[in-house]
Amino acid sequence: MLEHEKAVLINCIRVILKNVRTIDLEKCSFFPYINNEVDHDWAETFKSNIINLHHMILVKAYNDDIIKSLESCHFGFYKIGSYSEIEYLTESKLYRENWLGLRTLDESGRLHLKFANCTHVGFQKDEENFVENTLPFLTYEFD
Numbered sequence: 792m793l794e795h796e797k798a799v800l801i802n803c804i805r806v807i808l809k810n811v812r813t814i815d816l817e818k819c820s821f822f823p824y825i826n827n828e829v830d831h832d833w834a835e836t837f838k839s840n841i842i843n844l845h846h847m848i849l850v851k852a853y854n855d856d857i858i859k860s861l862e863s864c865h866f867g868f869y870k871i872g873s874y875s876e877i878e879y880l881t882e883s884k885l886y887r888e889n890w891l892g893l894r895t896l897d898e899s900g901r902l903h904l905k906f907a908n909c910t911h912v913g914f915q916k917d918e919e920n921f922v923e924n925t926l927p928f929l930t931y932e933f934d
């Protein structure tokens with residue numbers, strides 16, 4: 792393949808990847824709503840429910856062979872037009888504009904980004920993951 796043909800192909804791929812996000816918002820019946828990326832009647836309820844959590848623990852499994860990108864476990868994902876560059880949670884519009892209340896949780900010390908050395912389906916069997924990432928947050932508070 793000639794260099795010019797490669798450049799044209801790469802530009803076509805970039806255009807397709809940018810359009811995939813638009814298609815996701817138009818066609819997907821779950822994630823755009825649950826992430827408050829589109830207006831809907833339950834948006835404030837979703838955000839309020841998250842803001843009212845005592846702690847939100849997001850665990851990324853280093854050996855996950857199902858989730859792509861792994862950073863999506865922490866609400867990050869590939870930057871539009873790329874399958875290699877990551878947009879981390881704190882860089883995202885979802886976080887900056889506080890669509891779900893994640894910035895509120897983070898700023899109040901209640902958002903915890905954790906890591907585990909297990910597979911996607913290994914969370915339940917990984918005792919170390921449970922002890923290190925979940926157990927410290929399991930408390931009972933009397934009103």
